[in-house]
Amino acid sequence: MENVDIARTLDDVAILLEIKGANPFRIRAYQNAARTVEDHSEPLRKMVEGGADLTELQSIGKDIAGYITELVESGTVQLIEDLEKEIPRSLIEVTRVPGVGPKRTRKLWEELGIETVEALAESAQAGDVAKLSGFGAKSQQKILDAIAARRRVVGRFKLSDADQYVTPLVVHMRELDAVQRLEVAGSYRRRRETVGDIDLLAIATEPQRVIEHFTTYRDVRKIELAGDTKCTVILTSGIQVDLRILPPESYGAALQYFTGSKEHNVRFRKRAVARGIRVSEYGVFRTDSNAEEPSDPLAGEYLAGREEEDVYEALGLPWIPPELREDRGEIDAAEKGSLPELITLDDIRGDLQMHSTWSDGKNSLEEMLDGCVAKGYEYFAITDHSKALAMTGGLDAAKLEMQWAEIEEIASRRSDIRILRGMEVDILAGGDLDLEDDMLQALDVVLVSVHSKLDLPTVEQTERILRAIQHPAVHILAHPTGRVLNRREPMQFDLDEVLHCAAEHGVVVELNAHPDRLDLKDTHLMRAKELGLKISLGTDAHRVGDLDLMHYGVDQARRAWLSEDDVVNAWSLERVLEWLESRGG
């Protein structure tokens, strides 16, 4: 029972209550609690076991704390069992069909007996949905399209995929002279590891021309809606793009608003309300308590909105980097002046995971070296695979010694960068390492990672990793959870226990910067930092070009509030060597 499972259960309760037509504020209470749980770095399971008081957590009161405890201890909650007696749980999926919310779900269920997405598709196909009051032919078609689209594109887009769609689109939009400013907001700007859609923001003199330019972009497959200031399209890739057009005096406010996250904005606006001001995408306004004009978004005295910095300043706060805007304490930190000095790409001085043609890399060792020199690095580690990964041409002791000879030869004539002799050593099924101890000791840097038997039972998997990282030669636990975004779930194991053990033994954990992995994820990294662990940002490059992926790691590190001091490969060579030599040798 991990935090994600608890959060999902709370979200399910909220949806069931919504279908039931419960008090909207009660519903939101469950949603807020789910968010808290999802973002909490420490497993609530452990807090429950340790007898901690869950009501200390934001948005969790006596009742929900009780439900969480019940859930952890018994695997289920009476509340949801009771709700399921009234409302089929499968209706939760129906509410996730775009255009169908809880109200319409209830109507479909009551009047047509629809309990599943499949049944909804069939009913819509048969034309029954259009006959319901409140629905029509267009609604019915939208539902059919939405279900078909859902089947085509599952889930969210990896940030690196989104980059591929966004970059040319931004170029296209900026080509139009009527566009004065254009930015990408949303989770893309917050640099989340995956994005659901793309939010574009424009200041323009002639909105209609901008909308037309947007909708005629070569990759637009479908126009979902087009108004005077707002337009939504679906690209051929299936990704949705929202465009909003605003006047200059609203630009900063809109950028703030559409960057989100939703949770950050809720907290932000509550702060505004407490100060008698109102924040919307149009700007910051002094609320006129006498005037009863809630319909006018421009009512009241305009205080700020032109630049994002002004909007934060109007609420007495410094500007907050987008990566932090997840309602994880950033507004409190901003207020206290204790926002972290976030790491930047410029801080990175080396890369401690990459491969060469010695195993499954596409470039030679010296080509990789040239790539690192071109990045201005002071050092890098070459970390080819060990022999257990036969398919990658992993190295045994003899081959590793041959590689060391090559490294020595190159180092003798290349003094522009320090080469560290490393290896990504496989963690075997029982937790042994795939290299002899004397060789491990002789390496400058030892990464260990799991590549096989990813589906061991939780307890065995945990034991296996714990055993491996307790080996005195180990420096870094690489891609700790083994997940591959949108393709492979993380391994089942007790990550928190592994992090504790790593902290105890001075082992560094990796943030694998490859955009397919980004492993550990942001909340895990926050937990690691909390436990005093240091982090290594490694690209896991298999070709020179992959060295450029470091920025995805930095994005993720920033989302985890990491600073230069938290990241070992932002340290000077001297400090890195000191750390490496303090272990192993």
Added chain:
DNA sequence: GCCGTTTTCGGCCCGACTGTTTTCAGTCG
């Protein structure tokens, strides 16, 4: 259901677009 520098009751973020119910509810972000 949660919360508190309007604190144990009475609030809880705000606006756009669509389709359809001819005056607005539902959904979405």
